[in-house]
Amino acid sequence: MILRNLIGRTMPALDTFLKGRTAGPLPIVLTRRDIFILPTRAGIWFGLLLLALLLISINYDNNLTYFMVFLLAGTAFLSTLATYRELSGLSLVGTKAEPVFAGNVATFRVLVRAGHRSRQALDLSFRGTATSRAALKPGSTAEVEIGITAPRRGWLRPGPVLVETRFPLGLFRAWSRPDPEAKVLVYPAPARDSLPLALLRTKTELGRDVPADEFQGLRRYRPGDPPSRIEWRALAREQGLTTRSFRSGSMIDGLILDLAVTPGRDLEERLSRLTRAVLDAHGSDLAFGLRLGPTFLDPARGKGHLNRALEALALHGQN
């Protein structure tokens, strides 16, 4: 470990080589210390072919075939440079991914910037995924989509991106593993069958039923407020955008879904039932709260609240 750190500080290239990946602040620009290059299987075949031609040249003492062998060998040799250049100077700007439910395919959008030369054939993939092909014009940026199946809830970290190319002759493969530290939130898979929401409400004495929409008054519009709650008449009176707000407090809530009362064989099953319940509640536009052990979400409505609830469900018990 100490040695590792020492190497990392003194010889970044060797460190990269040992790690096999390039981490660091985004955007990651690929330079010679991040790019590896080796012959492909086709390259080895090509080499054997040239060797056979060389033996023929020697045997027949034929200078013309000699020359052609040297020309082809030189071309193959210089193609290493072209292959390397295909990656050199490419920058990985970052990754984006929308949260998904476990069992679905998370689509990572990897943003790559060409720099000042064109990129003819880049193959991007994460470990164990199919490759996605990209070609970029000089100065352009492209979003490459890589799909990866999300197996379980929590943060999915696919690790470094594998960027590789075999351009131009397919005789050599250059690759690099920049690590944008991509991650995506995976929500628990919602249970297939919905349980009545009543079964899942909290049993604590704190909860008492209050009509969920107890009108509190008007407040200034905040982005994200649902249009159904905007006081349009006030707008018509040129009083600006205002929103009708409703009481919701920790003590006074409508529906509070509680992990503790959710039936299920194990934690995962209970979480997935709860996820289904949260989705149902959102689907029927009910305000709901959520209690996951120590975590408590005040009852509320709307997309933002749903996402917060799903995030809490996804990360429950994972720090």
Place this chain on the structure above:
Amino acid sequence: MARIDPRPGDRVLLLAFAASLLGHLGHLPAWIIVFCMAAGTWFFLWSLKLVPQVPRWLRLILTLAACAAAVLTSGRFVGRDVGAAMLALMLSLKLLEFGRSSDRRFILFISLFLSVTALLFAKTLPMTGYAMICSGLILTLVVRLEQTGPDTASAARTTALLMLQALPLAAILFLVFPRIQGGLWGVAAPAAGASTGLTDTLAPGSINFLAFSPSVAARVKFSGPVPPSRQRYFRALVLNSFDGMAWTPGWRVESRRGLPPPTERIEDISGPIDYEITVEFDHTEFLPALDLPMAASGNAVLSEGFLVRPRRPPVDTFRFRARSATIYRTGPSGPPNQALQLPETGFPQARTLAAAWRGMPPQEIVRAALDLIRREEFIYTLSPPLLEDEPVDRFLFETRQGYCEHFASSFAVLMRAAGVPARVVVGFQGGEINPLTEFLVLRASDAHAWTEVWYEGRGWVRIDPTSAVAPDRIELGMQATFPQSDLPLIAQGEAPAFVAQGVRGLRIGLDAVNTFWQQWVLDYSGRRQMELLKRLKLDRGDWLGVLARVGIVLVTGLGILGLAVLWRLRPNRDSDPVRRAMNRFRTRLTRAGLSTPDWAGPRDLSRMIVLARPDLGPEAGRILELYEALRYTPNPDPEDQKTLVRLVRSWRPKRGTACSRPEGGMSPAGR
């Protein structure tokens, strides 16, 4: 691997296939060409979904049959011809069983291999050009496989750039790569009948047709001065046996197991002449050597009849060194057998004539025969009348028009009939000295036939009956003997002299190119390499020398690679002149001791400059104003851009805080 259906783009594979086959058309058996065309057509139709794929069992039968046929046709298991045939068949069969994505690459690589091997069969400049074009085409198709969307133009550009960069590397490798003398395994003899030069039979008309061929048969480089034309007899073949119509060697010329060693000793009177001779592919069945060879270099040996034979059957151009005598005695060995053989019947008139000479001394008989030829107004012509039967009698007593072969053949018959041992020799006579290269060039049209007679105590003596009728042919060569209109290069009719001169000059120029090609490309041998290395002081044969060579290759390769890297990684010139100008502006600011943060926009920057260095304020302010105008107004004035670039270029802020006037200033003069 899953089977794939051909994509429309896969039809270009046929292009690679056809281009590589084209180089082999000259020697591949017709059935293979037909087979390949059929396979290609089938593939084409299959890719259009018009026909099904050939079933597996049929493919297997085809494969076995084709391989067997290839071996049977060429009669060998290894070698050039069978190798090329097998490759062509392999490609066709691959097209028939196309079905994996890796097959594309396989087809392209084998096509590449095939197009290079075409150079084993035709070692010409055009063929080399063709092989390079072919490789370029195939590599372009390889690049197309790797591209995201097939774009042939850009693939071709990529390939051309790579190959051009590889050229110097290839040239250096070519020059310093060690040459191994002699092959690795037995070299196959060229297919019989491929030769278009001298044949080992002298029948009427056999040399005649060569007279119209301007192709070069051999080039000779003399160590000393070039001997005069009348001494330039190059012997290639000795014919001992006559059957009434044609002359043949009388012994197996191409015996595989060694060659008959020379039996006679030569006594040199004239003094030795050393030379090096390069014989072209089509004429190497027999190696011409100056009359008479006494010694030959390593890859050639002297053999029976004072001929030079290659040690192994040559495959292409053959070069050897030899030492010859032009005036000589072949020694007092006994009268040669075979040299009096004549058919039982035929040419009664000639027999009668010769019978009258019997008993005279041999020299007298020879003189009498030559006198006859002079006296009877024989005509030396390139288009003699055809002699159907009894050619000897009809030539000697009726038509009296003939070419060297008629004279030599009839003369030898007369000598034998008169009891003088004689034989016919075929080779080249005269030739043309190329003033640019000082090589003596022997063309196919210089092919010649003459006679040798055997004198007791003196041995074989050359008698050229043609010289009796056409002395110019011997003294001045073919060019002088026949008017230009007779030469095939010029259209029949009266060609003006300057045209003839021009054509001749062109021929000499072309020949100089060919000689260079010959010397430095075709014949670049271990010896020549050593000469070059010697000149470069790199001729040490020990490991140091080898190390030096390897070093040269490595340094060159890495040098090219390095240059290419530098070229690619040169400071990236921004395509936007405004941004370029501003980058320069910031660099100069930094150099002047003002470090400015990246986030600062033009106004902030202007304020900072005024605060830190009031002396730079005006110009910097003007530049930044222009920049702002260019960047943030809807339709910026292109004139402003020019002004900005000019201002930045001439703006050289000094370090320090003194209020110095910047040099260059604001002079807008004539930029």
